[in-house]
Amino acid sequence: QSRIPRTHTSPAIIQLLKNLSLPNILQKNKGIEAENDARSAKTLNNALDPVAHPQPGSEVASLITIDPEDLARLRVPSFFASPIPIEFPQSLYDTEICVAVPLPFFLTRNLRSLVDEASTLPTVKSNPAPGETKGTYILNIEKLSTRFGKELTLTCSQWSEAAANMWSFQISRDKLGSEGEHASWFEKHFNFFNMLNKRDELYDAWKVMELEFRQDHRSRHLKFSATDYDKALGLTEESHKLRKEFQDFVNSSQTGIGR
Structure with a gap:
Protein backbone atom coordinates (compact mmCIF):
# COMPACT_ATOMS: atom_id res chain seq x y z
CA GLN A 1 0.00 0.00 0.00
CA SER A 2 1.45 3.35 -1.04
CA ARG A 3 1.76 6.04 1.58
CA ILE A 4 1.09 9.74 1.23
CA PRO A 5 4.13 11.86 2.09
CA ARG A 6 3.77 14.03 5.16
CA THR A 7 3.83 17.73 4.35
CA HIS A 8 4.55 20.85 6.35
CA THR A 9 1.02 22.27 6.62
CA SER A 10 1.42 24.79 9.43
CA PRO A 11 1.97 28.31 7.99
CA ALA A 12 4.23 29.17 10.91
CA ILE A 13 6.40 26.10 10.34
CA ILE A 14 6.50 26.72 6.59
CA GLN A 15 7.73 30.27 7.16
CA LEU A 16 10.38 29.10 9.63
CA LEU A 17 11.62 26.55 7.11
CA LYS A 18 11.78 29.20 4.39
CA ASN A 19 13.92 31.37 6.65
CA LEU A 20 16.58 28.68 7.02
CA SER A 21 19.89 29.20 5.26
CA LEU A 22 20.66 26.99 2.26
CA PRO A 23 23.31 24.92 4.11
CA ASN A 24 20.82 24.26 6.94
CA ILE A 25 18.11 23.25 4.47
CA LEU A 26 20.49 20.86 2.75
CA GLN A 27 21.54 19.38 6.08
CA LYS A 28 17.93 18.90 7.20
CA ASN A 29 16.94 17.39 3.84
CA LYS A 30 19.83 14.97 4.15
CA GLY A 31 18.49 13.87 7.54
CA ILE A 32 14.94 13.58 6.19
CA GLU A 33 16.16 11.40 3.31
CA ALA A 34 17.97 9.09 5.72
CA GLU A 35 14.86 8.76 7.89
CA ASN A 36 12.69 8.14 4.81
CA ASP A 37 15.07 5.41 3.68
CA ALA A 38 14.69 3.72 7.06
CA ARG A 39 10.88 4.01 6.86
CA SER A 40 10.84 2.59 3.32
CA ALA A 41 13.08 -0.30 4.33
CA LYS A 42 10.77 -1.10 7.23
CA THR A 43 7.74 -1.05 4.92
CA LEU A 44 9.52 -3.30 2.42
CA ASN A 45 10.47 -5.80 5.13
CA ASN A 46 6.86 -5.85 6.28
CA ALA A 47 5.65 -6.58 2.74
CA LEU A 48 8.23 -9.35 2.24
CA ASP A 49 7.79 -11.02 5.63
CA PRO A 50 4.81 -9.75 7.68
CA VAL A 51 5.42 -12.34 10.39
CA ALA A 52 9.00 -11.32 11.13
CA HIS A 53 8.22 -7.64 10.51
CA PRO A 54 4.63 -7.01 11.62
CA GLN A 55 4.84 -3.21 11.53
CA PRO A 56 5.32 -1.25 8.29
CA GLY A 57 7.24 1.99 8.24
CA SER A 58 5.53 5.26 9.06
CA GLU A 59 4.59 7.83 6.44
CA VAL A 60 7.50 9.36 4.57
CA ALA A 61 8.25 13.02 5.19
CA SER A 62 8.52 15.56 2.40
CA LEU A 63 11.76 17.40 1.80
CA ILE A 64 12.06 21.11 2.49
CA THR A 65 11.51 23.03 -0.74
CA ILE A 66 14.55 24.87 -2.09
CA ASP A 67 13.91 28.20 -3.79
CA PRO A 68 14.83 28.48 -7.51
CA GLU A 69 17.53 31.04 -6.67
CA ASP A 70 19.16 28.65 -4.21
CA LEU A 71 18.87 25.82 -6.73
CA ALA A 72 20.79 27.97 -9.19
CA ARG A 73 23.50 28.46 -6.56
CA LEU A 74 23.80 24.69 -6.29
CA ARG A 75 24.02 24.23 -10.05
CA VAL A 76 26.51 27.00 -10.80
CA PRO A 77 29.56 27.50 -8.59
CA SER A 78 29.41 30.84 -6.81
CA PHE A 79 33.03 31.50 -7.63
CA PHE A 80 34.77 34.81 -8.08
CA ALA A 81 34.14 35.74 -11.70
CA SER A 82 36.70 37.75 -13.63
CA PRO A 83 35.14 40.49 -15.79
CA ILE A 84 37.71 39.73 -18.48
CA PRO A 85 37.22 36.49 -20.48
CA ILE A 86 39.88 33.92 -19.72
CA GLU A 87 41.97 32.51 -22.55
CA PHE A 88 43.58 29.12 -22.05
CA PRO A 89 46.80 28.57 -24.03
Whole structure:
Protein backbone atom coordinates (compact mmCIF):
# COMPACT_ATOMS: atom_id res chain seq x y z
CA GLN A 1 0.00 0.00 0.00
CA SER A 2 1.45 3.35 -1.04
CA ARG A 3 1.76 6.04 1.58
CA ILE A 4 1.09 9.74 1.23
CA PRO A 5 4.13 11.86 2.09
CA ARG A 6 3.77 14.03 5.16
CA THR A 7 3.83 17.73 4.35
CA HIS A 8 4.55 20.85 6.35
CA THR A 9 1.02 22.27 6.62
CA SER A 10 1.42 24.79 9.43
CA PRO A 11 1.97 28.31 7.99
CA ALA A 12 4.23 29.17 10.91
CA ILE A 13 6.40 26.10 10.34
CA ILE A 14 6.50 26.72 6.59
CA GLN A 15 7.73 30.27 7.16
CA LEU A 16 10.38 29.10 9.63
CA LEU A 17 11.62 26.55 7.11
CA LYS A 18 11.78 29.20 4.39
CA ASN A 19 13.92 31.37 6.65
CA LEU A 20 16.58 28.68 7.02
CA SER A 21 19.89 29.20 5.26
CA LEU A 22 20.66 26.99 2.26
CA PRO A 23 23.31 24.92 4.11
CA ASN A 24 20.82 24.26 6.94
CA ILE A 25 18.11 23.25 4.47
CA LEU A 26 20.49 20.86 2.75
CA GLN A 27 21.54 19.38 6.08
CA LYS A 28 17.93 18.90 7.20
CA ASN A 29 16.94 17.39 3.84
CA LYS A 30 19.83 14.97 4.15
CA GLY A 31 18.49 13.87 7.54
CA ILE A 32 14.94 13.58 6.19
CA GLU A 33 16.16 11.40 3.31
CA ALA A 34 17.97 9.09 5.72
CA GLU A 35 14.86 8.76 7.89
CA ASN A 36 12.69 8.14 4.81
CA ASP A 37 15.07 5.41 3.68
CA ALA A 38 14.69 3.72 7.06
CA ARG A 39 10.88 4.01 6.86
CA SER A 40 10.84 2.59 3.32
CA ALA A 41 13.08 -0.30 4.33
CA LYS A 42 10.77 -1.10 7.23
CA THR A 43 7.74 -1.05 4.92
CA LEU A 44 9.52 -3.30 2.42
CA ASN A 45 10.47 -5.80 5.13
CA ASN A 46 6.86 -5.85 6.28
CA ALA A 47 5.65 -6.58 2.74
CA LEU A 48 8.23 -9.35 2.24
CA ASP A 49 7.79 -11.02 5.63
CA PRO A 50 4.81 -9.75 7.68
CA VAL A 51 5.42 -12.34 10.39
CA ALA A 52 9.00 -11.32 11.13
CA HIS A 53 8.22 -7.64 10.51
CA PRO A 54 4.63 -7.01 11.62
CA GLN A 55 4.84 -3.21 11.53
CA PRO A 56 5.32 -1.25 8.29
CA GLY A 57 7.24 1.99 8.24
CA SER A 58 5.53 5.26 9.06
CA GLU A 59 4.59 7.83 6.44
CA VAL A 60 7.50 9.36 4.57
CA ALA A 61 8.25 13.02 5.19
CA SER A 62 8.52 15.56 2.40
CA LEU A 63 11.76 17.40 1.80
CA ILE A 64 12.06 21.11 2.49
CA THR A 65 11.51 23.03 -0.74
CA ILE A 66 14.55 24.87 -2.09
CA ASP A 67 13.91 28.20 -3.79
CA PRO A 68 14.83 28.48 -7.51
CA GLU A 69 17.53 31.04 -6.67
CA ASP A 70 19.16 28.65 -4.21
CA LEU A 71 18.87 25.82 -6.73
CA ALA A 72 20.79 27.97 -9.19
CA ARG A 73 23.50 28.46 -6.56
CA LEU A 74 23.80 24.69 -6.29
CA ARG A 75 24.02 24.23 -10.05
CA VAL A 76 26.51 27.00 -10.80
CA PRO A 77 29.56 27.50 -8.59
CA SER A 78 29.41 30.84 -6.81
CA PHE A 79 33.03 31.50 -7.63
CA PHE A 80 34.77 34.81 -8.08
CA ALA A 81 34.14 35.74 -11.70
CA SER A 82 36.70 37.75 -13.63
CA PRO A 83 35.14 40.49 -15.79
CA ILE A 84 37.71 39.73 -18.48
CA PRO A 85 37.22 36.49 -20.48
CA ILE A 86 39.88 33.92 -19.72
CA GLU A 87 41.97 32.51 -22.55
CA PHE A 88 43.58 29.12 -22.05
CA PRO A 89 46.80 28.57 -24.03
CA GLN A 90 47.43 25.33 -25.90
CA SER A 91 50.40 24.67 -23.62
CA LEU A 92 47.97 24.12 -20.73
CA TYR A 93 46.04 21.48 -22.66
CA ASP A 94 49.22 19.70 -23.74
CA THR A 95 50.60 19.75 -20.20
CA GLU A 96 47.40 18.60 -18.49
CA ILE A 97 47.39 15.46 -20.63
CA CYS A 98 50.78 14.47 -19.19
CA VAL A 99 50.81 15.92 -15.67
CA ALA A 100 48.38 17.73 -13.41
CA VAL A 101 48.72 21.49 -13.72
CA PRO A 102 48.87 23.00 -10.19
CA LEU A 103 45.97 25.17 -9.09
CA PRO A 104 48.06 28.38 -8.71
CA PHE A 105 48.70 28.30 -12.47
CA PHE A 106 45.01 29.14 -12.89
CA LEU A 107 45.16 32.48 -11.15
CA THR A 108 44.07 35.00 -13.77
CA ARG A 109 47.39 36.84 -13.75
CA ASN A 110 49.29 33.59 -14.29
CA LEU A 111 47.02 32.53 -17.15
CA ARG A 112 47.72 35.84 -18.85
CA SER A 113 51.45 35.26 -18.43
CA LEU A 114 51.10 31.82 -20.02
CA VAL A 115 49.44 33.45 -23.02
CA ASP A 116 51.61 36.56 -23.31
CA GLU A 117 54.93 34.76 -22.79
CA ALA A 118 54.09 31.51 -24.55
CA SER A 119 57.22 31.52 -26.73
CA THR A 120 59.68 32.12 -23.88
CA LEU A 121 58.34 29.96 -21.06
CA PRO A 122 60.48 27.00 -19.89
CA THR A 123 59.36 23.64 -21.26
CA VAL A 124 60.37 19.98 -21.04
CA LYS A 125 59.83 17.11 -23.44
CA SER A 126 57.33 14.53 -22.25
CA ASN A 127 57.52 10.79 -22.78
CA PRO A 128 55.77 9.52 -25.92
CA ALA A 129 52.08 8.79 -25.48
CA PRO A 130 50.95 5.16 -25.93
CA GLY A 131 51.17 4.25 -29.61
CA GLU A 132 53.41 7.20 -30.47
CA THR A 133 57.17 7.42 -30.93
CA LYS A 134 57.80 11.06 -30.06
CA GLY A 135 57.02 13.10 -27.00
CA THR A 136 55.72 16.64 -26.95
CA TYR A 137 56.96 19.79 -25.28
CA ILE A 138 54.99 20.74 -22.18
CA LEU A 139 55.33 23.41 -19.52
CA ASN A 140 58.14 22.91 -17.03
CA ILE A 141 55.93 22.75 -13.95
CA GLU A 142 58.84 22.62 -11.51
CA LYS A 143 60.48 25.79 -12.80
CA LEU A 144 57.25 27.70 -13.32
CA SER A 145 56.00 26.78 -9.85
CA THR A 146 58.79 28.91 -8.42
CA ARG A 147 57.18 31.88 -10.13
CA PHE A 148 53.47 30.99 -10.15
CA GLY A 149 53.32 29.18 -6.82
CA LYS A 150 52.97 25.58 -5.71
CA GLU A 151 49.91 23.72 -4.47
CA LEU A 152 48.68 24.78 -1.00
CA THR A 153 50.34 28.21 -1.24
CA LEU A 154 47.19 30.13 -2.22
CA THR A 155 45.08 32.21 0.14
CA CYS A 156 41.40 31.30 0.38
CA SER A 157 40.33 34.13 -1.95
CA GLN A 158 43.03 33.12 -4.44
CA TRP A 159 41.81 29.53 -4.22
CA SER A 160 38.31 30.67 -5.23
CA GLU A 161 39.64 32.55 -8.24
CA ALA A 162 41.91 29.73 -9.39
CA ALA A 163 39.23 27.09 -8.79
CA ALA A 164 36.74 28.98 -10.94
CA ASN A 165 39.27 29.23 -13.76
CA MET A 166 40.29 25.58 -13.46
CA TRP A 167 36.64 24.56 -13.60
CA SER A 168 36.19 26.60 -16.80
CA PHE A 169 39.33 24.98 -18.21
CA GLN A 170 38.06 21.48 -17.44
CA ILE A 171 34.72 22.33 -19.08
CA SER A 172 36.63 23.22 -22.25
CA ARG A 173 38.33 19.80 -22.11
CA ASP A 174 35.03 17.93 -21.86
CA LYS A 175 33.41 17.00 -25.18
CA LEU A 176 29.99 17.54 -23.61
CA GLY A 177 30.93 20.86 -22.04
CA SER A 178 29.53 21.68 -18.60
CA GLU A 179 27.08 18.76 -18.83
CA GLY A 180 29.84 16.18 -19.28
CA GLU A 181 30.93 13.80 -16.55
CA HIS A 182 34.45 15.23 -16.43
CA ALA A 183 33.33 18.84 -16.04
CA SER A 184 30.57 17.84 -13.63
CA TRP A 185 33.07 16.25 -11.26
CA PHE A 186 35.05 19.47 -10.98
CA GLU A 187 31.87 21.48 -10.50
CA LYS A 188 30.71 19.27 -7.61
CA HIS A 189 34.20 19.07 -6.15
CA PHE A 190 34.86 22.81 -6.05
CA ASN A 191 31.29 23.60 -5.04
CA PHE A 192 31.58 21.37 -1.98
CA PHE A 193 34.39 23.48 -0.56
CA ASN A 194 33.15 26.80 -1.90
CA MET A 195 29.85 26.47 -0.01
CA LEU A 196 31.23 25.38 3.36
CA ASN A 197 29.75 27.29 6.30
CA LYS A 198 33.17 28.28 7.66
CA ARG A 199 35.04 28.13 4.39
CA ASP A 200 37.48 30.97 5.08
CA GLU A 201 37.96 30.18 8.77
CA LEU A 202 38.75 26.50 8.14
CA TYR A 203 40.67 26.97 4.89
CA ASP A 204 43.98 25.80 6.34
CA ALA A 205 42.21 22.66 7.53
CA TRP A 206 40.43 21.65 4.31
CA LYS A 207 42.84 22.84 1.60
CA VAL A 208 44.96 19.68 1.96
CA MET A 209 41.84 17.52 1.74
CA GLU A 210 40.75 19.38 -1.40
CA LEU A 211 44.09 18.72 -3.08
CA GLU A 212 44.07 15.04 -2.09
CA PHE A 213 40.62 14.49 -3.59
CA ARG A 214 41.73 16.24 -6.77
CA GLN A 215 44.84 14.05 -6.99
CA ASP A 216 42.86 10.88 -6.28
CA HIS A 217 40.38 11.74 -9.01
CA ARG A 218 43.15 12.15 -11.55
CA SER A 219 45.08 9.01 -10.63
CA ARG A 220 42.18 6.69 -9.78
CA HIS A 221 39.27 8.28 -11.67
CA LEU A 222 37.14 8.27 -8.52
CA LYS A 223 33.58 9.51 -8.83
CA PHE A 224 32.32 12.33 -6.65
CA SER A 225 30.75 11.08 -3.42
CA ALA A 226 29.26 13.66 -1.06
CA THR A 227 29.29 11.03 1.69
CA ASP A 228 33.04 10.50 1.35
CA TYR A 229 33.62 14.25 1.34
CA ASP A 230 31.47 14.74 4.45
CA LYS A 231 33.35 12.00 6.31
CA ALA A 232 36.74 13.37 5.31
CA LEU A 233 35.71 16.89 6.26
CA GLY A 234 34.54 15.74 9.68
CA LEU A 235 37.89 14.09 10.37
CA THR A 236 39.74 17.12 9.03
CA GLU A 237 37.79 19.55 11.21
CA GLU A 238 38.30 17.39 14.30
CA SER A 239 42.03 17.12 13.65
CA HIS A 240 42.23 20.88 13.09
CA LYS A 241 40.37 21.50 16.35
CA LEU A 242 42.73 19.25 18.32
CA ARG A 243 45.82 20.90 16.81
CA LYS A 244 44.44 24.33 17.64
CA GLU A 245 43.65 23.33 21.23
CA PHE A 246 47.14 21.89 21.63
CA GLN A 247 48.74 25.02 20.21
CA ASP A 248 46.64 27.21 22.50
CA PHE A 249 47.74 25.07 25.44
CA VAL A 250 51.41 25.38 24.45
CA ASN A 251 51.08 29.14 24.00
CA SER A 252 49.39 29.57 27.38
CA SER A 253 52.06 27.42 29.04
CA GLN A 254 54.85 29.49 27.53
CA THR A 255 53.11 32.68 28.63
CA GLY A 256 52.85 31.32 32.17
CA ILE A 257 56.54 30.41 32.25
CA GLY A 258 57.56 33.84 31.00
CA ARG A 259 55.83 35.61 33.87
